[in-house]
Amino acid sequence: MIISAMVAVGKGNVIGKDNDIPWRLPNDWKYLRKVTMGHSIILGRKNYESIGKPLDGRKNIIMTTNKNYRAQDCHIAYLIEHALSMCEGEEVFILGGEEIYRQFLPYTHKLYITRINHYFKGDRFFPEVDLALWKELSVEKGTQDENNHYEHYFHVYEKVN
Numbered sequence: 001m002i003i004s005a006m007v008a009v010g011k012g013n014v015i016g017k018d019n020d021i022p023w024r025l026p027n028d029w030k031y032l033r034k035v036t037m038g039h040s041i042i043l044g045r046k047n048y049e050s051i052g053k054p055l056d057g058r059k060n061i062i063m064t065t066n067k068n069y070r071a072q073d074c075h076i077a078y079l080i081e082h083a084l085s086m087c088e089g090e091e092v093f094i095l096g097g098e099e100i101y102r103q104f105l106p107y108t109h110k111l112y113i114t115r116i117n118h119y120f121k122g123d124r125f126f127p128e129v130d131l132a133l134w135k136e137l138s139v140e141k142g143t144q145d146e147n148n149h150y151e152h153y154f155h156v157y158e159k160v161n
């Protein structure tokens with residue numbers, strides 16, 4: 001099974017503020033939907049509550065330490081190993097937030113990073129990644145328009161063995 005993490009980062013690796021995303025970039029949301037559709041996805045409880053609903057067409061696995069936690073149409077996991085054992089298919093996507101990315105990074109084979117060329121204020125960050133340990137498989141410039149104001153690039157990396 002390939003374990004992939006998917007994230008959008010502003011300059012300085014900012015990913016969130018006040019349990020929300022600091023920018024609006026519909027292109028990135030469409031990209032995430034396209035890439036993750038049909039796969040298992042793992043989210044932290046805070047990220048899940050920020051989104052507010054399960055992502056359709058995907059097996060949603062929410063991580064929490066709260067044994068009483070319930071979320072409609074979602075699977076609940078209390079440990080990393082537990083979450084991974086619930087995944088189905090060839091590729092599984094770790095969708096954050098910060099706590100979840102940090103803990104799964106050592107297990108991650110592929111990184112899908114949308115890099116937004118803008119500084120945002122934030123309180124959550126993607127961990128520093130040593131790019132010497134990762135090979136870039138592709139990079140594509142996203143289309144900027146009135147709904148997608150910021151310059152952004154879709155990168156895919158694979159861990160070097």
Ligand SMILES: NC(=O)c1ccc[n+]([C@@H]2O[C@H](COP(=O)([O-])OP(=O)(O)OC[C@H]3O[C@@H](n4cnc5c(N)ncnc54)[C@H](OP(=O)(O)O)[C@@H]3O)[C@@H](O)[C@H]2O)c1
Nearest residue numbers: 008016019020021044045046047064065096097098099100
């Ligand atoms: N830019 C992006 O691509 C992107 C993507 C995702 C999220 N975000 C942003 O990231 C922020 C949220 O990140 P966050 O770090 O605050 O929270 P998070 O990682 O989404 O969730 C943290 C919660 O996950 C549960 N958890 C963490 N590790 C666990 C473990 N080993 N076992 C069981 N449960 C575990 C705990 O839930 P309990 O407290 O219930 O025990 C913990 O409080 C938001 O601002 C969000 O918008 C950005």
